Amino acid sequence: MKTKIILLSFSLFLVAGIGFAQKKKDSKDQPKSIIRKGTSIKKYHNIDELEQMQKGELVDLYIERIETLVNVLPYIGFAIKPGVTMETLGIPTNKDNKEALEEQFENTDNYLENTVEFQKMILPYSDTSKLISAILFYEEAMKLLHEYGEYR
Numbered sequence: 001m002k003t004k005i006i007l008l009s010f011s012l013f014l015v016a017g018i019g020f021a022q023k024k025k026d027s028k029d030q031p032k033s034i035i036r037k038g039t040s041i042k043k044y045h046n047i048d049e050l051e052q053m054q055k056g057e058l059v060d061l062y063i064e065r066i067e068t069l070v071n072v073l074p075y076i077g078f079a080i081k082p083g084v085t086m087e088t089l090g091i092p093t094n095k096d097n098k099e100a101l102e103e104q105f106e107n108t109d110n111y112l113e114n115t116v117e118f119q120k121m122i123l124p125y126s127d128t129s130k131l132i133s134a135i136l137f138y139e140e141a142m143k144l145l146h147e148y149g150e151y152r
Helices: 001-020 045-052 055-075 095-123 129-152
Strands: none
Touching: 045 129, 055 095, 055 129
């Protein structure tokens, strides 16, 4: 009985060792999507839906649309949806190009952080009807980007 327990324990350690022996890719080694995942508008609205919302909700929608557009518009020459990497576009994935993409992401993050901070402070003073118009405009711009993607 004792030998069975020892043999079983040894087998489990052996299987566990083999399972964890696989080399895991470092997240820095994996190709990064040019357009980040999660960069999309969850729901498009019509004017009636927007008119029933509180100003705080409208401000949040406005900011979400700005973030989406800022994360997509600079890259429409490459892609309009997440998942496209430098590798899939045939761009050399050398150190300089990877650093340039990382720096671009950092700059975009800084810009968005400052813009969102400003918008949260100033937008509540905006006229609700103008806020609604801006949200609808941004949503139309995103819809046009999707149409643009279909023609490519």
